[in-house]
Amino acid sequence: MKKMITGSAFLFGDNIDTDQIYPGRYLELVKPDEVAAHCLEGADPSFVKKMTSGDVVVAGRNFGCGSSREHAVITLAHAGVGVLIAESFARIFYRNAINLGLPLLVCPRITGRVKEGDIVEVDLHGGLVKNHTTSEEIQGEKLSDYMLEILQSGGIKPLFKKLTADM
Amino acid sequence: MGMTITEKILARHAGLDNVEPGQLINAKLDVVLGNDITAPVAIREFEKLGMDQVFDKKRVVLVPDHFIPNKDIQSAEQALAMRTFAKKHGIVNYFEVGRMGIEHCLLPEAGLVLPGDLIIGADSHTCTYGALGAFATGVGSTDMAAAMATGEAWFKVPETIKFVYHGKLKPWVGGKDLILHTIGDIGVDGARYMAMEFTGEAIDDLSVEGRLTMANMAIEAGGKNGIIAPDHKTLDYVKKRAKRDYQVLASDPDAKYAKVIEYDVSELEPVVSFPHLPENTRPISEVGNITIDQVVIGSCTNGRIEDLRVAAKLLKGHKVHNEIRAIVIPGTQEIYRQAMTEGLVDIFIEAEAVVSTPTCGPCLGGYMGILAKGERCVSTTNRNFVGRMGHPESEVYLSGPAVAAASAVLGRIASPEEVL
Numbered sequence: 001m002k003k004m005i006t007g008s009a010f011l012f013g014d015n016i017d018t019d020q021i022y023p024g025r026y027l028e029l030v031k032p033d034e035v036a037a038h039c040l041e042g043a044d045p046s047f048v049k050k051m052t053s054g055d056v057v058v059a060g061r062n063f064g065c066g067s068s069r070e071h072a073v074i075t076l077a078h079a080g081v082g083v084l085i086a087e088s089f090a091r092i093f094y095r096n097a098i099n100l101g102l103p104l105l106v107c108p109r110i111t112g113r114v115k116e117g118d119i120v121e122v123d124l125h126g127g128l129v130k131n132h133t134t135s136e137e138i139q140g141e142k143l144s145d146y147m148l149e150i151l152q153s154g155g156i157k158p159l160f161k162k163l164t165a166d167m
Numbered sequence: 168m169g170m171t172i173t174e175k176i177l178a179r180h181a182g183l184d185n186v187e188p189g190q191l192i193n194a195k196l197d198v199v200l201g202n203d204i205t206a207p208v209a210i211r212e213f214e215k216l217g218m219d220q221v222f223d224k225k226r227v228v229l230v231p232d233h234f235i236p237n238k239d240i241q242s243a244e245q246a247l248a249m250r251t252f253a254k255k256h257g258i259v260n261y262f263e264v265g266r267m268g269i270e271h272c273l274l275p276e277a278g279l280v281l282p283g284d285l286i287i288g289a290d291s292h293t294c295t296y297g298a299l300g301a302f303a304t305g306v307g308s309t310d311m312a313a314a315m316a317t318g319e320a321w322f323k324v325p326e327t328i329k330f331v332y333h334g335k336l337k338p339w340v341g342g343k344d345l346i347l348h349t350i351g352d353i354g355v356d357g358a359r360y361m362a363m364e365f366t367g368e369a370i371d372d373l374s375v376e377g378r379l380t381m382a383n384m385a386i387e388a389g390g391k392n393g394i395i396a397p398d399h400k401t402l403d404y405v406k407k408r409a410k411r412d413y414q415v416l417a418s419d420p421d422a423k424y425a426k427v428i429e430y431d432v433s434e435l436e437p438v439v440s441f442p443h444l445p446e447n448t449r450p451i452s453e454v455g456n457i458t459i460d461q462v463v464i465g466s467c468t469n470g471r472i473e474d475l476r477v478a479a480k481l482l483k484g485h486k487v488h489n490e491i492r493a494i495v496i497p498g499t500q501e502i503y504r505q506a507m508t509e510g511l512v513d514i515f516i517e518a519e520a521v522v523s524t525p526t527c528g529p530c531l532g533g534y535m536g537i538l539a540k541g542e543r544c545v546s547t548t549n550r551n552f553v554g555r556m557g558h559p560e561s562e563v564y565l566s567g568p569a570v571a572a573a574s575a576v577l578g579r580i581a582s583p584e585e586v587l
Contacts, residue, residue, distance in 0.1 A: 015355055015444060019552040023559075024531035027204050028234060028241035042554050062356035065389060066550060067531070068291040068305040070208055091360050091391055092291055096307035156309055157212060 001103055001151045005082040006121040006132075007055040009114045014060035016043055018067040018093065022075045035071055036078035053080030056122065058114050060086065064093025070100065077102045083122045085110050085129060085140065098147050101155030105129065107140030114138075124148065169419025171327045172396050173362040176302040176416060180285040188326040188425070196226070197301075198280055199314045200288030202270055202527075203231040205307070207248040209289055212312035221256050222318030228260040228279055229253050230270040233527045238534040268499025268525040271295040271383060271467035275375075276499055281405055282397045283414025287311070287320055292467050292549065294385045298378035299405060300397035300416060305386060325391045326425035327362040328353075329418075332369035334433030339583040341477070342377030343469060343547065343567035345369065346384040347438040348430070351448030359389030361425060364418065369432050370395060375404040376473040380567075383468045384549050387445040439545075439580060440565035443553045451570060451582045460542040462487075462575040463556075464568055465496025465523070466530045469547035472502050472509075474568040479511040481572035481586050482518040488578030493520035494536045500525065520575065532556050538563075545574040 020042030022035070029035050040047040040057075057076070063086035064072060073096045076084065084097070084104040097104050103124055110129065114120055118133035127142035143151070153159035170178065170185065178186040180194035199222075201209055206229055221227045229249055234242035253261035260279060267273065271292050274280045282300035286293060289311035296303035306320070314320050332345060345365075350357070363385045370378065378395050385393025395401075396417040405413065436450040464470075464478045475497060487493040495515050497503040503525065506512050515522050528535030530548040538544055538557030543564065546556065551563035566574070569583040576586050 017550075017552045019532075019550070019555050023554050024533060025537075025554075025557075027531070027533070028239065028245060030207075030241075030245075042552075042559060045559075062359065062389060065355055066291065066386075066552060068289055068293075068307050069204065070307045070309065073307070088356065088359065090356070090389060092305050092307060092386075095310065099307060099309040156313070157216065160216065160313070 001101065001154065003125060004121055004123055005054065005103060006119065007082045009056050009058045009116060009118045009120050010047065010051060011114070011116045012043055012057060012059040015062045015065055016059050017065045018069055018072045021064065021072040022069060027069065027071060032074055032078040035075045039075040039079035048079055051079065054082040056120050057081050057084045058110060060111055061088050063089050065090035068092045070096050073097050073100045073102050085122065087111060098150050099156040101151055103151055105140045107138060109138055124151070168423060169421035171362065171364060171418045171422040172300065172416050173302055173327055173364065173392060173394055174324060176283055176285055177322060177324055179414070186324045188324050190324045191321060192324060193319055193321050194285055196287055196314055196318055196320055197284040198226050198228055198286040199311060200228045200230070200270060200274065200286065200290065200293060201311050202233050202290055203235055203242070203245050203249055204233045205289030205311060207245045208308035209311040209315065210248060210252045212309055213315055216312065216316065218316045221315045224257045225259045226318070227258055227315050228274065229258055230262050230267055230273060232267055232269050232525065233531065234533045235267065235526060236264050236524065266500065269467045269470055269527055272470050272498030272502065275299060275379060276501055278405065278408025278410055281409050281413035282401060283416050287314055291386045292383050294390065294393050295379050295383040295467060297385065297392050297394035298375065298382035299401055300395060302392055302394065304392045325360055325362045327364050328358055329364045329366060329424045329427045331427065331429040332367035333429060333431045334369060335372065336369055336432060336435065339437055339569040340435055341567050342373050342380035344435060344438045345432060346381045347440050347445065347448050347565065348435060350384065350388045350445045351438065353388055355387060355444050355446045356389040358385065360391055363388065363390040363393045365393065365395050371398065374473055375400055376471040379471065380468055387549060437567060437570045437582065439570060440551055442551050442562040442564065445551060445565060454580045457543065457580045459545050459574060459579060460491055461536060461538065461544040462491065462493040462571050463529050463536055463544060463546040463548060464571050465498065466527065466548040467498065468549045469568050470496055470498030470502065472505050474547065475502065475506050475511050477568040478572040479514040481569060481583055482520065482576065483514045485518055485576045485586065487519045487575045491575065491578050493575040494523060494529065495520050496523045496526060496528070498525055529556055545571050545580055547571050
């Protein structure tokens with residue numbers, strides 16, 4: 001995980017559910033690049049075409065509500081989303097994202113402070129969002145050390161392997 | 168300071184006398200569950216971690232139900248991966264087609280989830296089991312993989328919202344209406360990260376089936392778990408099914424709640440959730456004239472025998488409207504057989520509804536009732552998200568079985584009182 005993540009912002013609204021992130025009709029797909037091809041298709045069918053690796057998804061409340069499907073995290077990670085910023089995340093989605101090493105930041109004041117296409121930089125350690133287009137800084141919630149450690153290891157599985165190798 | 172039932176279950180499984188909201192604990196699990204969508208992912212992770220055995224062959228439960236019986240080649244491959252794993256590891260509670268059912272109908276029926284248990288499942292509706300006085304919550308496949316290996320998981324102890332439902336419910340109003348009403352009030356993130364404890368006269372009066380429906384949809388308010396303290400109805404239900412000990416717990420009178428929300432539900436009408444969020448609720452009298460193309464009666468929310476009885480009562484002597492189709496899906500083989508014994512299947516077929524083998528199928532847009540562009544469905548399932556049941560421009564209206572059956576007869580969203 002990079003300490004600072006910079007990319008173009010793509011804006012989404014409140015309650016972006018797991019069926020919008022990854023529609024159920026594709027749940028039989030297994031290969032990560034096939035899963036990535038349908039990223040956020042239910043919310044914006046052209047998202048995958050428009051975005052480039054490292055770009056930033058900015059959303060409102062309760063991002064990732066609904067299903068426990070990890071495809072929702074896999075699709076975002078493999079499409080190349082650099083970091084997710086939302087006012088709040090649904091619980092299972094948040095836990096899955098940390099487990100799979102997808103950086104994300106809770107930032108209750110984000111709505112209205114970033115426009116589509118703005119260049120934003122996220123400092124995960126400081127929980128800080130810098131909007132380079134408007135020069136505004138928006139403070140989000142810092143991740144706990146434990147969650148940062150998981151993200152820095154690339155997810156819970158690499159961390160688990162690292163810990164068991166150390167024993 | 169007293170504890171809530173949720174806190175008590177978490178404390179016991181963490182080997183602690185007390186826990187408080189916000190506390191991180193590591194706890195022993197009674198059951199780890201997966202299905203044909205989530206378990207194959209977990210199995211791959213489990214094997215990549217280099218694990219060679221599961222923590223307990225009886226406590227890992229695998230239920231192929233989402234795209235099963237296999238809907239296509241890819242689903243067949245997923246099912247095969249699960250079957251192979253179950254065989255290799257001697258999983259006792261693997262349910263093959265013919266014995267399987269929709270997981271959250273099947274596990275309570277089979278006595279695999281019991282009061283006082285701590286359960287995780289790689290399915291968001293795992294929260295259903297809270298209706299029996301257990302702590303049950305959904306996780307992803309990676310958590311499932313780790314839990315299959317260790318039999319443990321970490322949790323943050325949630326705060327609890329206590330819901331009190333006063334009054335007697337009117338005819339045709341049930342658990343689904345209570346939970347939709349609640350979600351309509353607090354919103355789809357109104358209980359985010361929190362425990363939802365359901366209490367009061369209307370809950371006492373509900374059957375175990377109705378309570379399972381309520382706890383099932385705690386996740387639709389963002390809840391970590393839904394829970395109802397066991398009473399004599401719970402114990403009657405579990406006594407004949409349990410094959411191991413269980414713990415009957417209740418919240419202390421001085422337990423601390425983040426919030427207490429009280430409703431007088433004596434005048435509550437059947438509730439319908441409009442697209443595309445469960446919180447978009449309206450009482451049936453304010454629905455207006457909405458024509459439909461399909462009705463689905465089933466799912467982990469409303470696929471139990473009581474739900475089928477309600478639907479049959481309304482469909483008896485009627486035909487499904489000639490411009491729509493109605494699909495009835497009993498939740499398990501046992502429920503299917505019971506419905507046949509009671510003559511319910513006859514009523515459905517006579518009414519020209521189809522009766523399917525147990526599957527989650529249409530609820531998540533898998534198969535067995537996918538919607539075309541612009542089509543509308545009244546469904547007893549749990550989510551009406553964009554594209555949930557098919558085309559992104561189709562629509563799902565959520566209701567209980569009574570409104571769904573009445574709507575099947577009239578071809579538009581209808582009150583049961585218009586039919587009976």
